[in-house]
Amino acid sequence: MVANLTCKRGTSRLIDKTEDNKTYSNIVTTSAVSTATFEAQSLECIRDDRVLFDDLCFTINPGEALVLEGRNGSGKTSLLRIICGIRLPESGKVLWEGTDIFHLGPEFHEHTAYLGHKDGSKQDLTPLENLRVAQGLGKARESITLEEALEQVGLFGFEDVPTRNLSAGQQRRLAIARLLVTDAKLWILDEPFTSLDRKGIEQMERLFEEHLKRGGMAAMTTHHRIGFKEEVKLVRINLSDR
Amino acid sequence: MSTLSLTSAFTLLLKRDMTLAYRRRSELVNPLLFFVLVTAMFPLGIGNDPKLIEAVGPGVIWVAALLAALLSLDAMFRSDFEDGSLEQFMLSAHPVSILVLAKILAHWLVTGLPLFIAAPLLAVLLNIPGDAIPTLMLTLILGTPVLSLIGSVGVALTVGLRRGGVILSLLVLPLYVPVLIFATDAVKTAIVGIPTTAQLSILSAMLVGSLVLAPLATAASLRISLS
Numbered sequence: 001m002v003a004n005l006t007c008k009r010g011t012s013r014l015i016d017k018t019e020d021n022k023t024y025s026n027i028v029t030t031s032a033v034s035t036a037t038f039e040a041q042s043l044e045c046i047r048d049d050r051v052l053f054d055d056l057c058f059t060i061n062p063g064e065a066l067v068l069e070g071r072n073g074s075g076k077t078s079l080l081r082i083i084c085g086i087r088l089p090e091s092g093k094v095l096w097e098g099t100d101i102f103h104l105g106p107e108f109h110e111h112t113a114y115l116g117h118k119d120g121s122k123q124d125l126t127p128l129e130n131l132r133v134a135q136g137l138g139k140a141r142e143s144i145t146l147e148e149a150l151e152q153v154g155l156f157g158f159e160d161v162p163t164r165n166l167s168a169g170q171q172r173r174l175a176i177a178r179l180l181v182t183d184a185k186l187w188i189l190d191e192p193f194t195s196l197d198r199k200g201i202e203q204m205e206r207l208f209e210e211h212l213k214r215g216g217m218a219a220m221t222t223h224h225r226i227g228f229k230e231e232v233k234l235v236r237i238n239l240s241d242r
Numbered sequence: 243m244s245t246l247s248l249t250s251a252f253t254l255l256l257k258r259d260m261t262l263a264y265r266r267r268s269e270l271v272n273p274l275l276f277f278v279l280v281t282a283m284f285p286l287g288i289g290n291d292p293k294l295i296e297a298v299g300p301g302v303i304w305v306a307a308l309l310a311a312l313l314s315l316d317a318m319f320r321s322d323f324e325d326g327s328l329e330q331f332m333l334s335a336h337p338v339s340i341l342v343l344a345k346i347l348a349h350w351l352v353t354g355l356p357l358f359i360a361a362p363l364l365a366v367l368l369n370i371p372g373d374a375i376p377t378l379m380l381t382l383i384l385g386t387p388v389l390s391l392i393g394s395v396g397v398a399l400t401v402g403l404r405r406g407g408v409i410l411s412l413l414v415l416p417l418y419v420p421v422l423i424f425a426t427d428a429v430k431t432a433i434v435g436i437p438t439t440a441q442l443s444i445l446s447a448m449l450v451g452s453l454v455l456a457p458l459a460t461a462a463s464l465r466i467s468l469s
Binding site: 081084085086087088105106109110112113114116117118119120121122123124125129132133134136137138139140182 | 247250251254255258261262265266321324325326327329330331332333334335336337338341468469
């Protein structure tokens with residue numbers, strides 16, 4: 001019989017810092033009326049009897065981006081999976097405009113786009129067909145055609161090539177194009193820059209910047225230092241800092 | 243979300259799965275080939291006793307159909323799970339159960355429907371009298387969708403496991419038994435010449451019941467498998 005190794009470290013606090021050095025308190029104020037668009041309250045995640053994080057709070061408002069940092073295995077992916085609703089937190093809740101996303105279900109998911117470790121594209125379909133499915137699953141964005149989305153990620157001319165024939169970087173670009181074709185306000189990105197070349201990373205940073213300027217939000221993990229040209233409010237959380 | 247976009251998501255997903263199946267035709271033939279081969283081997287093994295072959299015929303066809311369905315089940319969500327498409331379905335703006343229903347329908351169209359089409363030929367091979375063949379067809383068109391629907395719940399539960407195959411069979415086969423019993427009984431009754439309304443009604447009830455409940459159960463199971 002394995003003893004229960006889980007011990008809740010009540011004293012450990014995560015330091016959330018914004019760019020302007022404002023430090024959020026981790027104490028939950030559930031009584032206060034929430035005005036934030038996207039909010040996490042006192043999240044806890046336990047994996048294999050290890051507490052990855054507990055009492056984790058943050059808020060994201062339109063135009064802001066949450067950047068998760070931390071060493072491998074510190075729970076970045078788990079946190080992203082919790083805030084997009086694939087995984088349930090051990091305790092705490094995630095709120096979208098004040099309502100628990102668990103109760104919102106598809107109503108929350110029409111506002112989100114998730115890019116995980118896996119691209120989520122079918123190898124046997126062409127980029128165009130993959131995008132069409134992605135658009136159908138979400139709420140279609142009217143202002144952009146599928147071809148334009150492919151052009152924006154630098155896949156112009158690859159519309160009808162089977163996805164399996166694309167390089168790893170191009171497949172990643174296709175996955176990013178998926179974010180553009182739906183009307184999602186919140187982008188949840190897990191290592192979006194994996195296998196992209198330097199120019200690709202720059203292009204993607206511009207796309208993310210445009211999205212934030214449109215009033216979008218983002219939550220992402222990355223080991224790459226993000227170089228936004230303009231002033232973007234980044235909420236940084238380091239999951240290794242304890 | 244409007245009903246219109248929900249319908250279009252349903253057809254989009256159905257079309258996607260059919261396209262994918264078409265581009266992997268070689269895998270698609272497997273269940274049908276299995277079905278035909280197993281049924282064709284039986285008369286050879288039993289010997290030239292027409293009475294005996296006629297007696298076991300309905301059972302052989304249905305057991306072969308059952309195993310063919312089981313063989314094809316694992317593919318229903320496996321590739322979507324591996325390439326991350328399943329996560330995208332769970333995070334879709336549409337109810338997951340409707341999307342799942344589209345996938346089950348696609349699965350039935352590529353695995354169940356061919357069995358239905360091949361069945362009359364095999365019925366002749368197994369010496370089932372011509373009068374009973376329409377009943378056999380009816381049981382197949384009512385029964386094979388139930389196999390896909392019930393199977394989808396099992397697949398959804400085991401898709402996260404690395405070796406889910408054996409558990410899947412143990413999980414799903416007992417649930418297939420009622421379909422097997424009533425379907426074979428219907429065909430046997432039809433061979434004797436007695437009306438088969440009772441058995442067919444029960445099969446229809448199973449179809450309606452699983453059509454309503456299985457997508458919901460599958461959606462919930464997928465959520466468990468992914469979290």
